[in-house]
Amino acid sequence: MTKRPVKIIDTTLRDGSHAIHYQYSVEDVKNICKGLEESGVYAAEVGHGAGIGGSTLQYGLAKEADRDILTAAASCLKNTKLAVLLVPGLGTMDDLKAAYECGVRLVRVAVHCTELDVGMQHIKLGKELGMEVAAFFMMSHMISAEELAEQFKIAESYGVDFIYMADSSGAMVPEEITKRVKLLKEAVNVPIGVHCHNNLGLAVGNSLAAYESGADFVDTTLQGLGAGSGNTPTEATVAAFNKMQVETGCDLFKLMEAGEKYVRPLVQHSLEVTNESIILGYTGIYSSFYLPTIKTAKKFNVNPIDVLVELGKRKVVGGQEDMILDVAYELSKRKDV
Template sequence: MSMVNIDVTLRDGGYRNGFHFPLGYALKHAKLSVEAGFDWVEIAYRKGSLVPMPGLGLTGRGDDDYIAAMAQEVGPRHVAMILHPKNITRDDLPAMYQAGARLVRIILPAKGYEPGLDYIRQARDIGFTVGVNFARISQWPGRDVVEVAAAATDAGAEFVYLADSNGSLSPVDTAHLTTLTRSVTGGPVGLHAHNNLGLALSNAISAEAAGATWMDSSIQGMGKGPGNLIAEQWLAHLDRTDPQAAARLNLEPVLELADLLLANVPEGSPSLPLPDLVLGRYDLPVEHRKELVGRHGEVLATARTLAGAR
Protein backbone atom coordinates (compact mmCIF):
# COMPACT_ATOMS: atom_id res chain seq x y z
CA MET A 1 0.00 0.00 0.00
CA SER A 2 1.33 3.42 -0.94
CA MET A 3 2.04 5.90 1.83
CA VAL A 4 -0.80 8.30 2.70
CA ASN A 5 0.67 11.70 3.59
CA ILE A 6 -0.96 14.39 5.73
CA ASP A 7 0.41 17.94 5.86
CA VAL A 8 -0.10 19.14 9.46
CA THR A 9 1.64 22.53 9.20
CA LEU A 10 -1.47 24.69 9.55
CA ARG A 11 -2.64 22.79 12.61
CA ASP A 12 0.48 21.71 14.54
CA GLY A 13 2.44 24.75 13.38
CA GLY A 14 -0.20 26.82 15.11
CA TYR A 15 1.40 26.06 18.46
CA ARG A 16 4.15 28.47 17.45
CA ASN A 17 2.02 31.41 16.32
CA GLY A 18 -1.18 31.03 18.31
CA PHE A 19 -2.81 29.43 15.25
CA HIS A 20 -2.86 32.85 13.59
CA PHE A 21 -2.33 31.97 9.94
CA PRO A 22 -3.98 34.52 7.62
CA LEU A 23 -6.68 32.99 5.44
CA GLY A 24 -4.92 34.02 2.24
CA TYR A 25 -1.73 32.28 3.30
CA ALA A 26 -3.60 29.16 4.45
CA LEU A 27 -5.34 28.84 1.08
CA LYS A 28 -2.06 29.20 -0.85
CA HIS A 29 -0.40 26.73 1.49
CA ALA A 30 -3.10 24.12 0.95
CA LYS A 31 -3.06 24.53 -2.83
CA LEU A 32 0.72 24.01 -3.05
CA SER A 33 0.53 21.14 -0.57
CA VAL A 34 -1.93 19.26 -2.77
CA GLU A 35 0.15 20.04 -5.87
CA ALA A 36 3.15 18.53 -4.09
CA GLY A 37 1.26 15.27 -3.64
CA PHE A 38 -0.07 15.41 -0.09
CA ASP A 39 -3.21 13.34 0.16
CA TRP A 40 -4.70 15.45 2.94
CA VAL A 41 -4.14 18.89 4.43
CA GLU A 42 -5.06 18.99 8.10
CA ILE A 43 -6.33 22.53 8.23
CA ALA A 44 -7.26 23.00 11.90
CA TYR A 45 -8.36 21.78 15.27
CA ARG A 46 -12.09 21.90 15.80
CA LYS A 47 -12.62 24.22 18.79
CA GLY A 48 -9.12 24.11 20.20
CA SER A 49 -6.41 21.82 21.48
CA LEU A 50 -6.29 19.76 24.68
CA VAL A 51 -5.31 22.68 26.93
CA PRO A 52 -7.51 25.77 26.44
CA MET A 53 -5.69 28.74 24.92
CA PRO A 54 -6.99 32.33 24.78
CA GLY A 55 -7.34 34.15 21.48
CA LEU A 56 -7.14 31.13 19.20
CA GLY A 57 -6.50 31.97 15.57
CA LEU A 58 -8.09 30.55 12.45
CA THR A 59 -6.41 27.14 12.51
CA GLY A 60 -7.11 26.58 16.19
CA ARG A 61 -10.86 27.04 15.82
CA GLY A 62 -11.72 25.32 12.55
CA ASP A 63 -14.85 27.36 11.90
CA ASP A 64 -17.30 26.26 9.21
CA ASP A 65 -16.61 29.19 6.88
CA TYR A 66 -12.88 28.43 6.98
CA ILE A 67 -13.52 24.76 6.17
CA ALA A 68 -15.75 25.83 3.27
CA ALA A 69 -13.09 28.18 1.88
CA MET A 70 -10.52 25.38 2.01
CA ALA A 71 -12.87 22.88 0.37
CA GLN A 72 -13.51 25.34 -2.45
CA GLU A 73 -9.76 25.89 -2.91
CA VAL A 74 -8.50 22.29 -2.95
CA GLY A 75 -11.63 20.12 -3.02
CA PRO A 76 -13.24 18.35 -0.05
CA ARG A 77 -11.29 15.12 -0.63
CA HIS A 78 -8.15 16.89 0.60
CA VAL A 79 -9.61 18.64 3.67
CA ALA A 80 -8.85 17.07 7.05
CA MET A 81 -9.65 18.14 10.60
CA ILE A 82 -8.63 16.94 14.06
CA LEU A 83 -10.40 17.27 17.40
CA HIS A 84 -10.54 16.40 21.07
CA PRO A 85 -13.89 14.83 22.00
CA LYS A 86 -14.19 17.01 25.11
CA ASN A 87 -14.29 20.16 22.95
CA ILE A 88 -17.22 19.33 20.67
CA THR A 89 -20.92 18.41 20.66
CA ARG A 90 -22.98 16.13 18.42
CA ASP A 91 -23.64 19.11 16.14
CA ASP A 92 -20.00 19.64 15.17
CA LEU A 93 -19.30 16.64 12.95
CA PRO A 94 -22.36 17.16 10.70
CA ALA A 95 -21.49 20.86 10.40
CA MET A 96 -17.88 20.06 9.49
CA TYR A 97 -18.96 17.58 6.82
CA GLN A 98 -21.50 19.99 5.39
CA ALA A 99 -18.81 22.68 5.21
CA GLY A 100 -16.54 20.39 3.20
CA ALA A 101 -14.24 18.38 5.49
CA ARG A 102 -13.92 14.71 4.55
CA LEU A 103 -11.34 13.30 6.96
CA VAL A 104 -11.48 13.64 10.73
CA ARG A 105 -9.05 12.39 13.34
CA ILE A 106 -10.30 11.96 16.88
CA ILE A 107 -7.70 12.18 19.63
CA LEU A 108 -8.09 9.50 22.27
CA PRO A 109 -6.38 9.31 25.68
CA ALA A 110 -5.22 6.04 27.20
CA LYS A 111 -7.82 6.37 29.96
CA GLY A 112 -11.31 7.78 29.64
CA TYR A 113 -11.41 7.23 25.88
CA GLU A 114 -14.98 5.95 25.77
CA PRO A 115 -16.69 9.28 24.84
CA GLY A 116 -14.53 9.39 21.73
CA LEU A 117 -15.93 6.08 20.52
CA ASP A 118 -19.38 7.62 20.08
CA TYR A 119 -17.88 10.33 17.88
CA ILE A 120 -16.05 7.70 15.81
CA ARG A 121 -19.39 6.00 15.16
CA GLN A 122 -21.08 9.30 14.34
CA ALA A 123 -18.29 10.36 11.97
CA ARG A 124 -18.39 6.99 10.20
CA ASP A 125 -22.17 7.18 9.77
CA ILE A 126 -21.94 10.71 8.34
CA GLY A 127 -19.45 9.58 5.71
CA PHE A 128 -16.09 10.81 7.00
CA THR A 129 -12.86 8.95 6.53
CA VAL A 130 -12.26 8.60 10.27
CA GLY A 131 -9.22 7.68 12.29
CA VAL A 132 -7.83 8.12 15.77
CA ASN A 133 -4.70 9.63 17.26
CA PHE A 134 -3.13 8.20 20.40
CA ALA A 135 -1.54 11.26 22.00
CA ARG A 136 1.67 11.00 24.05
CA ILE A 137 2.09 7.40 22.92
CA SER A 138 5.54 7.20 24.52
CA GLN A 139 3.79 7.10 27.91
CA TRP A 140 1.25 4.39 27.04
CA PRO A 141 1.72 0.89 28.45
CA GLY A 142 1.39 -1.77 25.79
CA ARG A 143 -1.83 -3.10 27.31
CA ASP A 144 -3.47 0.32 26.86
CA VAL A 145 -2.39 0.45 23.22
CA VAL A 146 -3.99 -2.94 22.67
CA GLU A 147 -7.22 -2.05 24.51
CA VAL A 148 -7.82 1.34 22.92
CA ALA A 149 -6.77 0.26 19.43
CA ALA A 150 -9.20 -2.65 19.54
CA ALA A 151 -12.03 -0.48 20.88
CA ALA A 152 -11.46 2.28 18.32
CA THR A 153 -11.32 -0.18 15.44
CA ASP A 154 -14.48 -1.92 16.62
CA ALA A 155 -16.19 1.50 16.72
CA GLY A 156 -15.27 2.13 13.08
CA ALA A 157 -11.87 3.85 13.06
CA GLU A 158 -10.20 3.13 9.72
CA PHE A 159 -6.65 3.86 10.86
CA VAL A 160 -4.74 4.43 14.09
CA TYR A 161 -2.08 7.11 14.51
CA LEU A 162 0.72 6.84 17.05
CA ALA A 163 1.44 10.41 18.12
CA ASP A 164 4.89 10.92 19.65
CA SER A 165 3.72 14.15 21.28
CA ASN A 166 6.72 14.33 23.63
CA GLY A 167 9.28 13.61 20.90
CA SER A 168 10.75 10.81 23.02
CA LEU A 169 10.46 7.69 20.87
CA SER A 170 13.46 5.91 19.39
CA PRO A 171 13.38 4.04 16.07
CA VAL A 172 13.25 0.77 18.02
CA ASP A 173 10.30 2.02 20.10
CA THR A 174 8.55 3.22 16.96
CA ALA A 175 8.92 -0.10 15.16
CA HIS A 176 7.65 -2.01 18.21
CA LEU A 177 4.56 0.19 18.64
CA THR A 178 3.78 0.07 14.92
CA THR A 179 4.00 -3.73 14.87
CA LEU A 180 1.95 -4.05 18.06
CA THR A 181 -0.82 -1.79 16.78
CA ARG A 182 -0.99 -3.49 13.39
CA SER A 183 -1.25 -6.87 15.09
CA VAL A 184 -4.28 -5.68 17.06
CA THR A 185 -6.22 -3.79 14.38
CA GLY A 186 -5.18 -5.54 11.20
CA GLY A 187 -5.52 -2.13 9.55
CA PRO A 188 -3.45 0.92 8.63
CA VAL A 189 -1.18 2.54 11.23
CA GLY A 190 0.30 6.03 11.05
CA LEU A 191 2.99 8.04 12.81
CA HIS A 192 2.88 11.63 14.02
CA ALA A 193 6.49 12.39 14.95
CA HIS A 194 7.99 15.25 16.95
CA ASN A 195 11.63 16.17 16.64
CA ASN A 196 12.75 16.91 20.21
CA LEU A 197 15.66 14.47 19.95
CA GLY A 198 16.26 14.91 16.22
CA LEU A 199 14.79 11.47 15.50
CA ALA A 200 11.63 12.33 13.57
CA LEU A 201 12.97 11.20 10.18
CA SER A 202 14.62 8.09 11.61
CA ASN A 203 11.40 7.20 13.42
CA ALA A 204 9.37 7.74 10.24
CA ILE A 205 11.63 5.41 8.27
CA SER A 206 11.45 2.86 11.08
CA ALA A 207 7.65 3.06 11.15
CA GLU A 208 7.55 2.68 7.37
CA ALA A 209 9.75 -0.41 7.55
CA ALA A 210 7.43 -1.88 10.22
CA GLY A 211 4.40 -1.41 7.98
CA ALA A 212 3.07 2.08 8.74
CA THR A 213 1.19 3.46 5.74
CA TRP A 214 0.08 6.88 7.01
CA MET A 215 2.51 9.69 7.88
CA ASP A 216 2.27 13.26 9.18
CA SER A 217 4.83 15.90 8.30
CA SER A 218 4.99 19.68 8.24
CA ILE A 219 6.73 22.25 6.08
CA GLN A 220 10.07 23.23 7.62
CA GLY A 221 9.00 20.91 10.45
CA MET A 222 6.85 23.73 11.85
CA GLY A 223 5.04 22.36 14.87
CA LYS A 224 4.86 22.31 18.64
CA GLY A 225 8.25 22.81 20.31
CA PRO A 226 11.04 21.86 17.90
CA GLY A 227 8.45 20.67 15.43
CA ASN A 228 7.46 17.62 13.44
CA LEU A 229 8.87 15.41 10.73
CA ILE A 230 10.17 17.83 8.09
CA ALA A 231 7.97 17.44 5.02
CA GLU A 232 10.66 18.43 2.54
CA GLN A 233 12.97 15.70 3.84
CA TRP A 234 10.23 13.08 4.07
CA LEU A 235 8.88 13.62 0.58
CA ALA A 236 12.42 13.66 -0.82
CA HIS A 237 13.05 10.33 0.93
CA LEU A 238 9.89 8.83 -0.57
CA ASP A 239 10.69 10.27 -4.00
CA ARG A 240 14.10 8.59 -3.84
CA THR A 241 13.14 5.21 -2.37
CA ASP A 242 9.49 4.45 -3.21
CA PRO A 243 8.63 4.38 -6.95
CA GLN A 244 4.90 4.11 -6.23
CA ALA A 245 4.99 7.22 -4.01
CA ALA A 246 7.35 9.04 -6.38
CA ALA A 247 4.80 8.74 -9.17
CA ARG A 248 2.38 10.89 -7.14
CA LEU A 249 4.86 13.38 -5.67
CA ASN A 250 6.18 16.66 -7.04
CA LEU A 251 9.05 18.17 -5.09
CA GLU A 252 8.96 21.58 -6.81
CA PRO A 253 5.76 22.77 -5.08
CA VAL A 254 6.97 21.56 -1.68
CA LEU A 255 10.19 23.57 -2.07
CA GLU A 256 8.13 26.57 -3.18
CA LEU A 257 5.93 26.07 -0.14
CA ALA A 258 8.94 26.05 2.17
CA ASP A 259 10.02 29.43 0.78
CA LEU A 260 6.46 30.76 1.05
CA LEU A 261 6.22 29.73 4.70
CA LEU A 262 9.53 31.34 5.65
CA ALA A 263 8.62 34.54 3.80
CA ASN A 264 5.19 34.89 5.41
CA VAL A 265 5.31 33.22 8.82
CA PRO A 266 8.28 34.24 11.00
CA GLU A 267 7.53 31.44 13.49
CA GLY A 268 8.01 28.91 10.70
CA SER A 269 11.80 29.04 10.88
CA PRO A 270 13.40 25.81 12.14
CA SER A 271 14.18 25.90 15.85
CA LEU A 272 15.40 23.63 18.64
CA PRO A 273 14.71 25.37 21.97
CA LEU A 274 16.84 23.69 24.62
CA PRO A 275 13.92 23.15 27.04
CA ASP A 276 12.21 21.06 24.36
CA LEU A 277 15.32 18.92 23.99
CA VAL A 278 15.15 18.29 27.74
CA LEU A 279 11.42 17.50 27.53
CA GLY A 280 12.19 14.90 24.89
CA ARG A 281 14.99 13.35 26.93
CA TYR A 282 12.74 12.88 29.98
CA ASP A 283 9.53 12.07 28.08
CA LEU A 284 7.65 15.08 29.44
CA PRO A 285 4.75 16.90 27.76
CA VAL A 286 5.05 20.49 26.61
CA GLU A 287 2.88 21.68 29.53
CA HIS A 288 5.95 21.27 31.77
CA ARG A 289 8.05 23.63 29.64
CA LYS A 290 7.30 26.64 31.84
CA GLU A 291 8.80 24.83 34.82
CA LEU A 292 12.15 24.34 33.13
CA VAL A 293 13.75 27.62 34.12
CA GLY A 294 17.10 28.64 35.59
CA ARG A 295 20.63 27.51 34.83
CA HIS A 296 21.11 24.37 32.79
CA GLY A 297 21.81 22.24 35.85
CA GLU A 298 18.61 23.44 37.50
CA VAL A 299 16.61 22.72 34.34
CA LEU A 300 17.91 19.15 34.22
CA ALA A 301 17.28 18.63 37.93
CA THR A 302 13.69 19.85 37.57
CA ALA A 303 13.12 17.57 34.60
CA ARG A 304 14.44 14.55 36.48
CA THR A 305 12.12 15.36 39.39
CA LEU A 306 9.11 15.73 37.12
CA ALA A 307 9.88 12.49 35.31
CA GLY A 308 10.30 10.65 38.61
CA ALA A 309 6.97 11.93 39.88
CA ARG A 310 5.00 10.70 36.87
Protein backbone atom coordinates in the same frame (compact mmCIF):
# COMPACT_ATOMS: atom_id res chain seq x y z
CA MET B 1 10.26 -5.52 -6.10
CA THR B 2 7.60 -2.81 -5.89
CA LYS B 3 7.36 -1.20 -2.48
CA ARG B 4 3.97 -0.36 -1.01
CA PRO B 5 3.03 3.34 -1.07
CA VAL B 6 2.66 5.57 1.98
CA LYS B 7 0.06 8.31 2.50
CA ILE B 8 1.13 11.72 3.77
CA ILE B 9 -1.19 13.72 6.02
CA ASP B 10 0.16 17.25 6.28
CA THR B 11 -0.74 18.98 9.56
CA THR B 12 0.96 22.34 8.94
CA LEU B 13 -2.36 24.14 9.32
CA ARG B 14 -3.29 22.35 12.54
CA ASP B 15 -0.33 21.11 14.60
CA GLY B 16 1.90 23.73 13.01
CA SER B 17 -0.29 26.46 14.45
CA HIS B 18 1.12 25.82 17.95
CA ALA B 19 4.34 27.44 16.80
CA ILE B 20 2.65 30.66 15.65
CA HIS B 21 0.19 31.00 18.53
CA TYR B 22 -2.79 29.97 16.34
CA GLN B 23 -2.57 33.12 14.24
CA TYR B 24 -3.10 31.75 10.73
CA SER B 25 -5.12 34.12 8.57
CA VAL B 26 -7.63 33.03 5.95
CA GLU B 27 -5.08 34.10 3.32
CA ASP B 28 -2.40 31.91 4.94
CA VAL B 29 -4.76 28.95 4.90
CA LYS B 30 -5.62 29.42 1.24
CA ASN B 31 -2.00 29.81 0.17
CA ILE B 32 -0.79 26.75 2.06
CA CYS B 33 -3.74 24.62 0.94
CA LYS B 34 -3.11 25.55 -2.67
CA GLY B 35 0.49 24.46 -2.24
CA LEU B 36 -0.51 21.16 -0.62
CA GLU B 37 -3.11 20.48 -3.33
CA GLU B 38 -0.57 21.10 -6.08
CA SER B 39 1.97 18.94 -4.23
CA GLY B 40 -0.34 15.93 -4.02
CA VAL B 41 -0.47 15.14 -0.29
CA TYR B 42 -3.22 12.74 0.75
CA ALA B 43 -4.85 15.09 3.27
CA ALA B 44 -4.42 18.53 4.79
CA GLU B 45 -5.43 18.83 8.44
CA VAL B 46 -6.71 22.32 9.27
CA GLY B 47 -7.77 24.07 12.47
CA HIS B 48 -6.60 25.16 15.89
CA GLY B 49 -3.63 23.24 17.30
CA ALA B 50 -5.96 21.64 19.84
CA GLY B 51 -8.43 20.71 17.11
CA ILE B 52 -11.82 22.11 16.18
CA GLY B 53 -13.33 23.92 19.12
CA GLY B 54 -9.86 24.40 20.60
CA SER B 55 -9.80 28.19 20.43
CA THR B 56 -10.15 28.93 24.15
CA LEU B 57 -8.44 31.10 26.74
CA GLN B 58 -6.72 28.04 28.20
CA TYR B 59 -5.26 26.80 24.94
CA GLY B 60 -4.96 30.10 23.11
CA LEU B 61 -7.36 32.06 20.95
CA ALA B 62 -7.15 31.61 17.20
CA LYS B 63 -7.08 34.57 14.85
CA GLU B 64 -9.88 33.16 12.71
CA ALA B 65 -13.00 31.11 13.44
CA ASP B 66 -13.02 27.39 12.59
CA ARG B 67 -15.77 27.82 10.04
CA ASP B 68 -13.90 30.58 8.19
CA ILE B 69 -10.61 28.72 7.84
CA LEU B 70 -12.28 25.41 6.98
CA THR B 71 -14.39 27.05 4.29
CA ALA B 72 -11.29 28.76 2.93
CA ALA B 73 -9.37 25.48 2.90
CA ALA B 74 -12.20 23.60 1.19
CA SER B 75 -12.25 26.17 -1.61
CA CYS B 76 -8.64 25.29 -2.47
CA LEU B 77 -8.68 21.49 -2.09
CA LYS B 78 -9.96 19.14 -4.76
CA ASN B 79 -7.89 15.96 -4.70
CA THR B 80 -6.30 16.50 -1.28
CA LYS B 81 -8.76 15.64 1.49
CA LEU B 82 -9.71 18.29 4.03
CA ALA B 83 -9.20 16.87 7.53
CA VAL B 84 -9.71 18.01 11.11
CA LEU B 85 -8.64 16.82 14.52
CA LEU B 86 -11.28 16.58 17.25
CA VAL B 87 -10.39 16.25 20.93
CA PRO B 88 -13.49 15.18 22.90
CA GLY B 89 -14.17 17.74 25.60
CA LEU B 90 -12.97 20.57 23.37
CA GLY B 91 -14.57 19.67 20.06
CA THR B 92 -18.27 18.81 20.20
CA MET B 93 -20.70 16.84 18.08
CA ASP B 94 -22.02 20.16 16.74
CA ASP B 95 -18.46 21.20 15.84
CA LEU B 96 -18.05 18.02 13.82
CA LYS B 97 -21.35 18.55 12.00
CA ALA B 98 -20.34 22.14 11.20
CA ALA B 99 -16.97 20.94 9.93
CA TYR B 100 -18.70 18.48 7.61
CA GLU B 101 -20.88 21.29 6.28
CA CYS B 102 -17.69 23.23 5.51
CA GLY B 103 -16.37 20.39 3.36
CA VAL B 104 -14.36 18.30 5.85
CA ARG B 105 -14.33 14.64 4.86
CA LEU B 106 -11.77 13.18 7.27
CA VAL B 107 -11.83 13.45 11.06
CA ARG B 108 -9.24 12.13 13.49
CA VAL B 109 -10.67 11.70 16.97
CA ALA B 110 -7.77 12.40 19.32
CA VAL B 111 -7.72 10.95 22.83
CA HIS B 112 -5.19 10.29 25.56
CA CYS B 113 -3.71 6.86 24.92
CA THR B 114 -5.91 5.14 27.55
CA GLU B 115 -9.17 7.03 27.06
CA LEU B 116 -10.69 5.96 23.74
CA ASP B 117 -14.14 5.56 25.29
CA VAL B 118 -14.59 9.35 25.47
CA GLY B 119 -14.39 9.50 21.67
CA MET B 120 -16.78 6.69 20.81
CA GLN B 121 -19.76 8.95 20.06
CA HIS B 122 -17.65 11.23 17.88
CA ILE B 123 -16.32 8.27 15.88
CA LYS B 124 -19.88 7.04 15.43
CA LEU B 125 -21.08 10.44 14.23
CA GLY B 126 -18.22 10.77 11.78
CA LYS B 127 -19.14 7.42 10.24
CA GLU B 128 -22.82 8.40 10.09
CA LEU B 129 -21.86 11.54 8.20
CA GLY B 130 -19.97 9.43 5.69
CA MET B 131 -16.55 10.73 6.70
CA GLU B 132 -13.28 8.84 6.79
CA VAL B 133 -12.62 8.41 10.51
CA ALA B 134 -9.44 7.66 12.42
CA ALA B 135 -8.69 7.11 16.10
CA PHE B 136 -5.66 9.15 17.16
CA PHE B 137 -3.88 8.08 20.36
CA MET B 138 -1.91 10.94 21.92
CA MET B 139 1.05 10.53 24.29
CA SER B 140 1.40 6.91 23.20
CA HIS B 141 4.79 6.56 24.87
CA MET B 142 3.09 6.61 28.29
CA ILE B 143 1.80 3.03 28.04
CA SER B 144 3.39 -0.22 26.91
CA ALA B 145 3.17 -1.48 23.35
CA GLU B 146 0.89 -4.28 24.57
CA GLU B 147 -1.48 -1.88 26.31
CA LEU B 148 -1.59 0.34 23.22
CA ALA B 149 -2.39 -2.70 21.06
CA GLU B 150 -5.44 -3.38 23.23
CA GLN B 151 -6.61 0.20 22.69
CA PHE B 152 -6.10 -0.24 18.94
CA LYS B 153 -8.31 -3.35 19.01
CA ILE B 154 -11.08 -1.39 20.71
CA ALA B 155 -10.76 1.38 18.11
CA GLU B 156 -11.07 -1.18 15.34
CA SER B 157 -14.24 -2.52 16.96
CA TYR B 158 -15.69 1.02 16.81
CA GLY B 159 -15.43 0.88 13.02
CA VAL B 160 -12.62 3.37 12.37
CA ASP B 161 -10.97 3.41 8.96
CA PHE B 162 -7.43 3.71 10.32
CA ILE B 163 -5.62 4.29 13.62
CA TYR B 164 -2.77 6.58 14.64
CA MET B 165 -0.03 6.28 17.22
CA ALA B 166 1.11 9.80 18.18
CA ASP B 167 4.50 10.38 19.75
CA SER B 168 3.25 13.71 21.09
CA SER B 169 6.40 14.35 23.11
CA GLY B 170 8.95 13.24 20.55
CA ALA B 171 10.02 10.76 23.20
CA MET B 172 10.45 7.58 21.18
CA VAL B 173 13.54 6.23 19.44
CA PRO B 174 13.54 4.15 16.20
CA GLU B 175 13.90 0.84 18.06
CA GLU B 176 10.77 1.57 20.09
CA ILE B 177 8.85 2.79 17.04
CA THR B 178 9.74 -0.41 15.20
CA LYS B 179 8.66 -2.66 18.06
CA ARG B 180 5.36 -0.86 18.54
CA VAL B 181 4.35 -0.59 14.90
CA LYS B 182 5.06 -4.28 14.26
CA LEU B 183 2.96 -5.27 17.28
CA LEU B 184 0.14 -2.89 16.32
CA LYS B 185 0.04 -4.22 12.76
CA GLU B 186 -0.38 -7.71 14.16
CA ALA B 187 -3.14 -6.54 16.50
CA VAL B 188 -5.50 -4.93 13.96
CA ASN B 189 -6.51 -5.29 10.34
CA VAL B 190 -6.99 -1.60 9.54
CA PRO B 191 -4.19 0.68 8.31
CA ILE B 192 -2.14 2.51 10.92
CA GLY B 193 -0.21 5.77 10.96
CA VAL B 194 2.38 7.59 13.02
CA HIS B 195 2.67 11.19 14.17
CA CYS B 196 6.16 12.17 15.30
CA HIS B 197 7.78 15.21 16.89
CA ASN B 198 11.38 16.26 16.51
CA ASN B 199 12.35 17.07 20.09
CA LEU B 200 15.19 14.53 20.02
CA GLY B 201 15.93 15.15 16.34
CA LEU B 202 14.42 11.79 15.37
CA ALA B 203 11.17 12.68 13.62
CA VAL B 204 12.19 11.71 10.08
CA GLY B 205 14.09 8.63 11.23
CA ASN B 206 11.18 7.48 13.38
CA SER B 207 8.73 8.00 10.51
CA LEU B 208 10.89 5.94 8.15
CA ALA B 209 11.27 3.22 10.79
CA ALA B 210 7.49 3.18 11.19
CA TYR B 211 6.96 2.75 7.45
CA GLU B 212 9.50 -0.06 7.27
CA SER B 213 7.68 -1.76 10.14
CA GLY B 214 4.31 -1.58 8.39
CA ALA B 215 2.85 1.91 8.88
CA ASP B 216 0.57 3.10 6.08
CA PHE B 217 0.27 6.80 6.99
CA VAL B 218 2.83 9.37 8.12
CA ASP B 219 2.11 12.86 9.50
CA THR B 220 4.28 15.80 8.48
CA THR B 221 4.35 19.59 8.39
CA LEU B 222 5.93 21.96 5.90
CA GLN B 223 9.28 23.24 7.18
CA GLY B 224 8.73 21.00 10.23
CA LEU B 225 6.51 23.71 11.76
CA GLY B 226 5.09 22.64 15.11
CA ALA B 227 5.32 22.63 18.87
CA GLY B 228 8.67 22.05 20.58
CA SER B 229 11.33 21.52 17.92
CA GLY B 230 8.58 20.91 15.43
CA ASN B 231 7.04 17.99 13.62
CA THR B 232 8.34 15.65 10.94
CA PRO B 233 9.19 17.97 8.02
CA THR B 234 7.16 17.16 4.92
CA GLU B 235 9.90 18.07 2.49
CA ALA B 236 12.68 15.97 4.04
CA THR B 237 10.35 13.02 4.59
CA VAL B 238 9.17 12.94 0.98
CA ALA B 239 12.77 13.32 -0.21
CA ALA B 240 13.79 10.35 1.93
CA PHE B 241 10.88 8.24 0.66
CA ASN B 242 11.83 9.16 -2.90
CA LYS B 243 15.36 7.88 -2.28
CA MET B 244 13.86 4.69 -0.87
CA GLN B 245 11.68 4.41 -4.03
CA VAL B 246 8.52 4.57 -1.93
CA GLU B 247 5.59 6.26 -3.66
CA THR B 248 4.01 9.15 -1.72
CA GLY B 249 2.04 10.77 -4.52
CA CYS B 250 3.82 14.03 -3.66
CA ASP B 251 5.85 16.44 -5.78
CA LEU B 252 8.94 17.21 -3.70
CA PHE B 253 9.80 20.45 -5.48
CA LYS B 254 6.31 21.87 -5.16
CA LEU B 255 6.37 21.02 -1.46
CA MET B 256 9.68 22.83 -1.05
CA GLU B 257 8.33 25.83 -2.91
CA ALA B 258 5.16 26.01 -0.78
CA GLY B 259 7.11 25.65 2.45
CA GLU B 260 9.67 28.28 1.55
CA LYS B 261 7.13 30.77 0.18
CA TYR B 262 4.21 30.44 2.58
CA VAL B 263 5.42 28.80 5.81
CA ARG B 264 9.00 29.98 6.38
CA PRO B 265 7.92 33.67 6.71
CA LEU B 266 5.53 32.68 9.52
CA VAL B 267 8.11 30.93 11.71
CA GLN B 268 8.42 32.80 15.01
CA HIS B 269 10.94 30.69 16.90
CA SER B 270 13.84 28.47 16.00
CA LEU B 271 12.82 24.93 15.14
CA GLU B 272 16.28 23.59 15.88
CA VAL B 273 16.75 20.96 18.56
CA THR B 274 17.36 22.96 21.73
CA ASN B 275 18.21 21.96 25.29
CA GLU B 276 14.61 22.62 26.25
CA SER B 277 13.19 20.50 23.43
CA ILE B 278 15.55 17.67 24.31
CA ILE B 279 14.10 17.68 27.83
CA LEU B 280 10.60 17.52 26.36
CA GLY B 281 11.52 14.33 24.54
CA TYR B 282 13.73 12.95 27.28
CA THR B 283 11.10 13.30 30.02
CA GLY B 284 8.05 12.73 27.80
CA ILE B 285 6.30 16.09 28.06
CA TYR B 286 3.65 17.16 25.56
CA SER B 287 5.31 19.30 22.89
CA SER B 288 2.86 22.20 23.22
CA PHE B 289 4.37 22.92 26.68
CA TYR B 290 7.52 24.26 24.99
CA LEU B 291 6.77 27.93 24.33
CA PRO B 292 4.55 28.51 27.41
CA THR B 293 7.28 27.06 29.64
CA ILE B 294 9.98 29.31 28.20
CA LYS B 295 7.73 32.35 28.57
CA THR B 296 6.66 31.53 32.13
CA ALA B 297 10.18 30.65 33.26
CA LYS B 298 11.40 34.02 32.06
CA LYS B 299 8.62 35.76 33.97
CA PHE B 300 9.61 34.04 37.23
CA ASN B 301 13.37 34.23 36.55
CA VAL B 302 13.88 30.46 36.74
CA ASN B 303 15.56 27.99 34.39
CA PRO B 304 13.02 26.56 31.89
CA ILE B 305 14.88 23.24 31.96
CA ASP B 306 14.27 22.97 35.70
CA VAL B 307 10.58 23.64 35.10
CA LEU B 308 10.39 20.98 32.39
CA VAL B 309 12.23 18.39 34.49
CA GLU B 310 9.75 18.90 37.32
CA LEU B 311 6.79 18.73 34.93
CA GLY B 312 8.20 15.46 33.60
CA LYS B 313 8.34 14.05 37.10
CA ARG B 314 4.66 14.90 37.50
CA LYS B 315 3.83 13.13 34.21
CA VAL B 316 1.79 16.01 32.85
CA VAL B 317 -0.37 15.55 29.77
CA GLY B 318 -2.07 17.89 27.32
CA GLY B 319 -4.65 20.03 29.06
CA GLN B 320 -2.52 20.49 32.17
CA GLU B 321 -0.64 23.53 30.93
CA ASP B 322 -1.76 25.42 34.04
CA MET B 323 0.81 23.38 35.97
CA ILE B 324 3.59 25.28 34.20
CA LEU B 325 2.69 28.34 36.26
CA ASP B 326 2.49 26.32 39.48
CA VAL B 327 5.92 24.76 38.99
CA ALA B 328 7.61 28.00 37.95
CA TYR B 329 6.17 29.76 40.99
CA GLU B 330 7.32 26.98 43.33
CA LEU B 331 10.85 27.04 41.90
CA SER B 332 11.04 30.82 42.23
CA LYS B 333 10.06 30.59 45.89
CA ARG B 334 12.79 28.01 46.53
CA LYS B 335 15.32 30.45 45.08
CA ASP B 336 14.17 33.10 47.53
CA VAL B 337 14.71 30.89 50.57
